[in-house]
Amino acid sequence: METTFATFNLKDSLVAGLAKIHFTKPTPVQEQVIPILLKGQDAIVQSQTGSGKTHAFLLPFFSQLKVNQDLPQLVITSPSRELANQTYELAKQLLEASGETFRMHLYVGGSDKERQIEKLSHQQPDIVIGTPGRILDLISSSALRVDQVRFLVIDEADMTLDMGFLKDVDAIASKMPEQLQTAVFSATIPDKLQPFLRKYLNAPQQVKLAPKSVINPNVQNWLFATRGKNKADLVAKLLTVGQPYLALVFTNTKKTADELTAKLKSKGFKVAKIHGGLQPRERKRIMKQVENLEYQYVVATDLAARGIDIPGASLVINYEIPKDLEYFVHRVGRTGRNGLEGTAITLYGPDDEHQVSEIEALGIKFTPKALANGQIVDSYDRRRRTNRQATKEKLDPKMVGMVKKQQRKHKPGYRNKIKKALSEDRRAKRKIENRQEQRAIRRSHKR
Structure with missing residues (x-):
């Protein structure tokens, strides 16, 4: 039986919204991750960019959001402004297509922090998406409340680590309740990420999706x-x-x-x-x-x-x-x-x-x-010369005779003479090979 989004226990409005934006069949990462997150389990998901992982966490967590909470329920961190903005746009598209009215704000560096603080003093969002630095700034300013957050997503965790933002994510997570469901998405899981995972994730389900090929066959x-x-x-x-x-x-x-x-x-x-x-x-x-x-x-x-x-x-x-x-x-x-x-x-x-x-x-x-x-x-394979076996190199009969003759004479310096002669022979052969390669390239161009 073919799996569809209707197969999962998602909100009907979300399934209808997916149909509107022409999402009909879940990707492999969505098929594996959505049921885990709907069960309330923590997850570590190793999946490549472009695998559909954003909807793998948006769908199950959006399905579990409660109305009229007036406090953040879901926080999603991304290591760069551009990635955070991409997640925000996908989430916005999904909410609009589904007719859901949850408040969602984007918090990234380079935007007006004072204005964000002023708005937060009047109303808190249900969904927070942003970069670790700006989210932590707003929490530290007592503007953004995360004490009632139910779900935390750390997207591109390895990139977060590489860019030095894991300390900020650690500080953000430390302000959240102990009963927190956490999902970590990453292309790789470096060793330096392990202490953080052990600290905040409770018996996480591990999902690892190897790419079909290292590079797209297209x-x-x-x-x-x-x-x-x-x-x-x-x-x-x-x-x-x-x-x-x-x-x-x-x-x-x-x-x-x-x-x-x-x-x-x-x-x-x-x-x-x-x-x-x-x-x-x-x-x-x-x-x-x-x-x-x-x-x-x-x-x-x-x-x-x-x-x-x-x-x-x-x-x-x-x-x-x-x-x-x-x-x-x-x-x-x-x-x-x-x-x-x-x-x-x-x-x-x-x-x-x-x-x-x-x-x-x-x-x-x-x-x-x-x-x-x-x-x-x-062109030609760059390893064409290194793959040759020098010990089996064939010399011209004239060169073979010279080597034998010099070995018999045993005159002073005969070894150097042999080496010099062999070197000159190899150089001559290389010149011929280079000319042949250039001719091959020209012939290929003419064809």
């Missing part, structure tokens, strides 16, 4: 060797090949993002820049412009990989390979969404060989590519 995953070329120039060329609908270029630092943005602008590209160094209002304005397709190219740090949902990205370029390889998956996951096709390009140099190998160890496969005459063509 995404072409290409590897480009920089070969000493200027990376900014290479990116500029790649951005003009095929004219992407929307391209995201990821850097590891704000400084590199600033420099790359400046270089691309100097080449005539209209580029948006998104990183943590921008003021909240500026970032929000740029995001709105990107959503309105005022920009075709976006340079961003990993804040955008997990903290921002940019719809319609058809191309992702890893200008630098992230130090935390988990972010590689999140970056590439920005394209190929909603059944659409996408392309992810990773630039690498000799110093990146180890990281590329680590990414491949995750089960991710690259297709080697190169630029030739303004076109993207097939």
Whole structure:
């Protein structure tokens, strides 16, 4: 029997609201988590972004909210303003479609705290969604009451930990009642998260949903060797090949993002820049412009990989390979969404060989590519030489004879002469191979 939202013991109004917004079949994470939360059990849910986890906690907790309480019943924390806003918009859509009238407020940094405090003095919301820092500020100011909260959701817990906000979440949870139902959602469960989980969760049910594939099969995953070329120039060329609908270029630092943005602008590209160094209002304005397709190219740090949902990205370029390889998956996951096709390009140099190998160890496969005459063509496997067995290397008969002759003579310095001759022979072979590879690339381009 096929599971539907009507299968769960949800409020009828919510089921009707889901039908209005064309949600008919629960995702695997929703199918597993909703019954657990409806039973009143704590949960630790390990699930990837885009798995439908937001509705996995909104639906069961919205079903259990009581009317006319005049105090917060549900608190949802998110590590970034953008993620909090996304959750708020999904929750707002669900409430409106269901005809529910619960009061809900969004509290994030960069908004008017004094105004929020003034409003809270008159009326408390039923549902609180926001960033840990701002929620804690409002609690510490005695403006926001959490002493009667029944449900706590910690979304993107690993990111919360990475960004240093877990102490704030700890302080928030400590102000809540002991009889609190807590749900923690995270892409990974780091060891440093365990003390918090033991402190606040009571016999939690663990749900772990492995992604069907590390990278969406709709995404072409290409590897480009920089070969000493200027990376900014290479990116500029790649951005003009095929004219992407929307391209995201990821850097590891704000400084590199600033420099790359400046270089691309100097080449005539209209580029948006998104990183943590921008003021909240500026970032929000740029995001709105990107959503309105005022920009075709976006340079961003990993804040955008997990903290921002940019719809319609058809191309992702890893200008630098992230130090935390988990972010590689999140970056590439920005394209190929909603059944659409996408392309992810990773630039690498000799110093990146180890990281590329680590990414491949995750089960991710690259297709080697190169630029030739303004076109993207097939290239060769970067490991083609390291895979050879030097001990079985065949020498020209002339070289074999020389080696044997030198060994028989045993004259001083004969070993160095042999090494030199072998080295020269290998160099000559490499030159031939390189010429053959270039010819193959040119032939591929002609085809």
